[in-house]
Amino acid sequence: MSRNVWKYIVSILILFGLIFLLRSITIEQNWNYQRVPPLYKVQNWIQSSNLYGSLLRFHRNRTCPHLGQPPSSEEELEERNLLDSIDWPQPPSGSAPPALTQTSDPAHSLFTIVPSQNGQRWYVGDQLEVQVHLHDFNGRHKRYGGDLLLARLHSPKYKAGVAGQVLDHKNGLYSARFPLLWEGSAQVGLTMVHSSEAVAVLRRMREKQPDRVYFSSIFRRGSHSEKMECNVCLLQDKGPLCNFTDPHSGDQWYCYKPKMLSCDTRIDHAIGGYLENLITKKESLLFKSDVNLKVPIHASTTDTINVLPARNESSSQKPGPVQLGTSGYYYQDSWRPFGGITMRRFDEASAITKCLTNKLVYMYGDSTLRQWFEYLLTVLPELKEFNLQSPKKVGPLMAVDSTHNILLEYRFHGPPTRIQPIRVSKLRYIANELDGLAGGPDTVVALGIWAHFSTYPVEVYVRRLRHIRKAVVRLLDRAPETVVVVRTANPQALTQDFILFKSDWFSLQLDVVLRVMFKGLDVLLVDAWQMCLAHPYHPHDLHPPRTIVQNMVDMMLSHVCRDGTKKIV
Incomplete structure (x- = not known):
């Protein structure tokens, strides 16, 4: 058999081998993906994320992951899916952040109780739905989502209460749903914790400034002591490090090495402090108590309903508390x-x-x-x-x-x-x-x-x-x-x-x-x-x-x- 024929046969075998290998990797990736449990769904926003890439960029500038125990391929996949699944809708990208007047204002926003199928009659076992309309400080309807809202249905008279599930429709409209679990009066409470614009600032802080809380340790030998900064990840260009990563669990911790002492002279751990001046004055307006930081949203008409005893008819078609994500x-x-x-x-x-x-x-x-x-x-x-x-x-x-x-x-x-x-x-x-x-x-x-x-x-x-x-x-x-x-x-x-x-x-x-x-x-x-x-x-x-x-x-x-x-x- 000629040398060219042998080369042709070898090339074909290599090609089939590569195809088999790629197919095996794909099957393994799909299998690993299926083994990652579905996330507990909070606020109905799950979309693709660039957070993982941001984390990789963060770690390239700091000493951290490569000194710890490397995660397995399955752990990396789980991690990526977790990060993707908790991504949050962001305000529309633009050349500059919007002015405060264009951000969410709870005082101009309102919610409305959606009438039940029986008009204004609700029964134990039913579901209550509320529509929330967010507006900016000029009273204009918001056109995008990403605000953090919390909802509860409660009755001080009966010392009763249940958390609501908030759904973001990503257009300035939100729905809040509650299972009706007790007879008598029930009052809706809606709170805007953060505007979508404030969440964007928090996201940036978490990704770009993770050392805004810093720690310290005292290193001591005899009468000489040195206080050094410590953290999970430290900048690499500020000096040599002491690596205190736990050899058994793999949990990571680092301190800058003292000038005159060895790493094994570390005696304590403490919080060092909080960094200041992290955001601009314009951004600080997004976090004002009694203005746009954890402020109630009021009802357009009434915020209270009366719940009647459960009906005898089957309610199997209605979502139950567990289906609504209610734990109790x-x-x-x-x-x-x-x-x-x-x-x-x-x-x-x-x-x-x-x-x-x-x-x-x-x-x-x-x-x-x-x-x-x-x-x-x-x-x-x-x-x-x-x-x-x-x-x-x-x-x-x-x-x-x-x-x-x-x-x-x-x-x-x-x-x-x-x-x-x-x-x-x-x-x-x-x-x-x-x-x-x-x-x-x-x-x-x-x-x-x-x-x-x-x-x-x-x-x-x-x-x-x-x-x-x-x-x-x-x-x-x-x-x-x-x-x-x-x-x-x-x-x-x-x-x-x-x-x-x-x-x-x-x-x-x-x-x-x-x-x-x-x-x-x-x-x-x-x-x-x-x-x-x-x-x-x-x-x-x-x-x-x-x-x-x-x-x-x-x-x-x-x-x-x-x-x-x-x-x-």
Whole structure:
């Protein structure tokens, strides 16, 4: 056979090999894509994103990802889909940002209750729909979406409330939908948290200025000490770095290297401060309290309806609460969750003690989870706190009821933590702590981590949650009867001074990511977002009031102890 024929045969074989390889890659990519769970849908805007490219540009200028554990191809695909799926509609591009008068103004905006199919008669089991019309400061109708709106239906008389689902029609019109779950009066509440123009500023801050909250550590040997800046990612041109990436979990942390000391002389961690003058005076007008920052939108006519008892006719064609994305509602100040859990009230200390007897309860997370520890400490008289010589707001904290063999432990998550100085030896990553637990039917684990990640690209949060999720899977694999509870993010009070560091828009995006990443695992999700949003009279707060905290803890206890306590009726 001639040499040319052999060359032809070899070329054909190579071509077929390439085709097979490309087809295999495509099949693998499609398979991986299908394994990414669908996102918890918030505000009906899902479109292609350029956020991933922005994150890559961000990381090219900072030391960060290439020193950590590289993600697998499946993890990269999950990450890209998460980032794409939480993208937010942006105002129309132009040569310059619009003037304040052209931005959303809640005072000129209004909402209207859509009449029911029976005129003005609503029944328990029906769905209430509200149309929201946004206008600018000149009273002109907005022509694009992207505003952050929050909605609830509530009744102070019955201490009842439920969160609404807001749909963005991307033309200045929004719909809010609520399941009708109790008889009597129900009042609609609509709030514009941010205009679409303000969200655009927040987006830019998150992508371009993730170091606007900075941290520090003291390095010390003998009488000589140096204070150095630290963060998840640091600029590469400001000096050599100390790499404190955790070798087990892969969680990343860096500090600039001291001039006279070695990296192993680091003794503490603390928040350094907040950068100032991050936006222009024109942009600052988008974040004015009582003007366009978390301001109510009023009804065009009435904001209240009367709900009649449920009809006997079948309502199978109507969307139920779960279909509307509703996780539960309040009635008489008690949270009533959907999704299969039987909610019980633990009003007496004896009921809580009975539930937790012979239990080891480990709480890992931020200060919003520390509230659970503090609540149990105040309601259980036989629970005695150990003095671990730790700051109360930082921990670690521990309490024991030796009579009933109850151990309660709280530990703050690892950096980034915006807290007072704490010894490095007391800072632990959640993934490592979980890997140190034996687990079992008498072990309860509660997790809550979100508030300290609001200033970073979402990619940073995704990777931290991924490490925690892997540790949860390992824990449940070796001890399937372990109870794991995850607390979500919650809306909070917003002020002009800290809006660029703490915003409901940041929190909402993290909340969506958290829900997706724990979806499908055998964990209980305590929906702090809806529990705070739906409450009939408490204002939003980073640290929710005791009434809400009690309902959260009661939900956890209801899951831990499925029998033996009084059911809510």
